[in-house]
Amino acid sequence: DGGITQxxxxxxRKEGQNVTLSCEQNxxxxxxxxxxxxxxxxxxxxxxxxxxxxxxxxxxxxxxxxSREKKESFPLTVTSAQKNPTAFYLCxxxxxxxxxxxxxxxxxxxxxx
Amino acid sequence: xQQVKQNSPSLSVQEGRISILNCDYTNSMFDYFLWYKKxxxxxxxxxxxxxxxxxxxxxxxxxxxxxxxxKHLSLHIVPSQxxxxxxxxxxxxxxxxxxxxxxKGTRLSVIA
Numbered sequence: 001d002g003g004i005t006q007x008x009x010x011x012x013r014k015e016g017q018n019v020t021l022s023c024e025q026n027x028x029x030x031x032x033x034x035x036x037x038x039x040x041x042x043x044x045x046x047x048x049x050x051x052x053x054x055x056x057x058x059x060x061x062x063x064x065x066x067s068r069e070k071k072e073s074f075p076l077t078v079t080s081a082q083k084n085p086t087a088f089y090l091c092x093x094x095x096x097x098x099x100x101x102x103x104x105x106x107x108x109x110x111x112x113x
Numbered sequence: 114x115q116q117v118k119q120n121s122p123s124l125s126v127q128e129g130r131i132s133i134l135n136c137d138y139t140n141s142m143f144d145y146f147l148w149y150k151k152x153x154x155x156x157x158x159x160x161x162x163x164x165x166x167x168x169x170x171x172x173x174x175x176x177x178x179x180x181x182x183x184k185h186l187s188l189h190i191v192p193s194q195x196x197x198x199x200x201x202x203x204x205x206x207x208x209x210x211x212x213x214x215x216x217k218g219t220r221l222s223v224i225a
Contacts, residue, residue: 006156033212041217042217043157090156099145099162101162104157104158107156
């Protein structure tokens with residue numbers, strides 16, 4: 001079955017540690033995205049990539065880093081520079097075309113302890 | 114500045130009645146609009162979309178209306194069912210290949 005897989009579903013991190021969230025898709029989509037959801041804030045864009053080896057900052061990129069070495073994979077690293085990392089993180093992908101919907105993974109809940 | 118606004122954080126509707134969720138946008142370059150449904154601790158799932166060349170799109174119990182002059186769209190669910198209880202996000206994209214911009218969501222509760 002085609003889809004987007006995020007792992008792990010729950011992640012705990014100590015303050016000061018970097019942590020990497022995994023996102024893999026087998027939909028053959030060119031574009032991939034990372035969003036963050038906080039209560040009452042909706043979905044805010046962290047980073048996106050429209051093609052392998054290229055990515056752009058979204059609205060809240062500070063404290064995060066990404067890589068796009070393969071079409072299928074778009075991992076997100078939450079660094080110690082991120083002031084408030086506890087949130088629900090969502091990865092999505094879409095065809096590289098206008099007027100198409102994005103498909104989302106099941107999300108990763110990151111908690112800093 | 115928010116480009117996509119969902120001004121009602123929550124909405125309660127009785128089962129069998131119509132649910133109307135509203136969304137306003139400010140960017141006149143937006144030409145494609147989508148609604149997503151989200152359950153707690155899950156990713157959003159695509160519900161229905163509409164292109165700016167249309168003013169209505171229907172899919173079963175779900176209809177989206179677009180009023181370009183007012184920069185307003187709405188999602189109608191009729192009849193509402195308890196399983197429709199979720200957070201609904203409005204999203205928009207512009208004429209380029211840019212990521213979707215989301216509203217803050219409206220939590221719909223359908224009461225049996």
